[in-house]
Amino acid sequence: MDKLSAMQAYCRIVDRGSFTRAAEDLGVSAALLSREVSRLEASLGVALLSRTTRRMTLTEAGRTYYDEALVILQAVGSFEERIQKTAGVVSGHLKVNAPSSFGQVVVAPMLPGFCKQYPDLRVSLTLDDRVIDMVEGGFDLTLRIRSSMKDSTLRARKLGEVRVGIFASADYLARNGSPTTPEDIRHHQTCGYLLSEHLDTWDLTGPGGEISVPVDPKVRVGNSFVLVELLVAGMGLGTLPDFISGPAEEAGVLVRVLPDYALPTRAVWAVLPAGARQDGRVGAFLRALKEAISDLHS
Structure with a gap:
C-alpha cells in the first residue's frame, strides 16, 4: 500500500465528508476508496471512520490521523516545490487552454505576476468555451469548469470550486x-x-x-x-x-x-493529457492558479 496516496485519499474523504464526492474529485470509484481506507485501518490497527448507510463520522484516532496527515502532506508539497525551484525546472514553453470568461476574469490577472516569478518560462494562453482536443492542440494543460470529470482518458486535478x-x-x-x-x-x-x-x-x-x-x-x-x-x-x-x-x-x-437557494457547485479542473507528467512548468502554474481561485472566496 502506498501510504502517501492513502493519506491523500483519506484526507480528501474527510474534507468532502463523503466517499462518493471524494471519489469524483480523485477520478476513482468510491468502492476503491473504501478498500483503500480499510487497508489503511488494518495497517494501523484502529478504526478511522465510523460508517453507516446514512452518515460518516471520524473516530478519535481518525481525527488525530487526519490532523497529522495534513501536516505531512503539506510538508511533502513544500519540499517538492523547493526542489523544483532549486533545480531550475520552471522554464520552457507552457501552453494552456481555458474557458473564455474564466480565463479573462481569473487567469489573465494572475499572469503578470506569474511570468515575473518565472522569467525563463514562456506562456501561451488560449481561450475557448468548447471542449478541445488537447493532443491535437498541443496543450500541456486545459481548465474545465463542471461538476465532475468522467473522461478516463484524461488526468484531472481539482483546483477549487465555483458557486x-x-x-x-x-x-x-x-x-x-x-x-x-x-x-x-x-x-x-x-x-x-x-x-x-x-x-x-x-x-x-x-x-x-x-x-x-x-x-x-x-x-x-x-x-x-x-x-x-x-x-x-x-x-x-x-x-x-x-x-x-x-x-x-x-x-x-x-x-x-432566491438567495437561500443555490445550484450545484461546479469545480475548476486542471486536465492533463493521458500519460502526461506534471512537470515544473505545470506544477508552478497550478499553484499560482489555485491561489487565485482561493482569493475569489476570501
Whole structure:
C-alpha cells in the first residue's frame, strides 16, 4: 500500500465528508476508496471512520490521523516545490487552454505576476468555451469548469470550486416581481448559457430541500459576458458563476434572486493529457492558479 496516496485519499474523504464526492474529485470509484481506507485501518490497527448507510463520522484516532496527515502532506508539497525551484525546472514553453470568461476574469490577472516569478518560462494562453482536443492542440494543460470529470482518458486535478446563483436586474424584478419560491421561476422569462450543464433544468437546494425547475431560456448565448449584458438589460433571470456575478452584484447592476437557494457547485479542473507528467512548468502554474481561485472566496 502506498501510504502517501492513502493519506491523500483519506484526507480528501474527510474534507468532502463523503466517499462518493471524494471519489469524483480523485477520478476513482468510491468502492476503491473504501478498500483503500480499510487497508489503511488494518495497517494501523484502529478504526478511522465510523460508517453507516446514512452518515460518516471520524473516530478519535481518525481525527488525530487526519490532523497529522495534513501536516505531512503539506510538508511533502513544500519540499517538492523547493526542489523544483532549486533545480531550475520552471522554464520552457507552457501552453494552456481555458474557458473564455474564466480565463479573462481569473487567469489573465494572475499572469503578470506569474511570468515575473518565472522569467525563463514562456506562456501561451488560449481561450475557448468548447471542449478541445488537447493532443491535437498541443496543450500541456486545459481548465474545465463542471461538476465532475468522467473522461478516463484524461488526468484531472481539482483546483477549487465555483458557486452558482440566480440573478436579474433590479428593473426586471420591479416590472415582473421577484420570485419568492423556486416554483415562481416558471412564471419568469430566463436567459441561458449554451454550454451550461443546467441549460434546461435548474436543480436548486435550499430551505425547502431539493427541487428541479424546468426552464426554457428565451435567449441562449455561448459567452458568459454576453449573458451578463442580457440580464443587466432586463431580459429575465439567469444563472451565473460567482467569479462573473461578484463584480456585477457589488456594483448593484444585478440582484441575487432566491438567495437561500443555490445550484450545484461546479469545480475548476486542471486536465492533463493521458500519460502526461506534471512537470515544473505545470506544477508552478497550478499553484499560482489555485491561489487565485482561493482569493475569489476570501
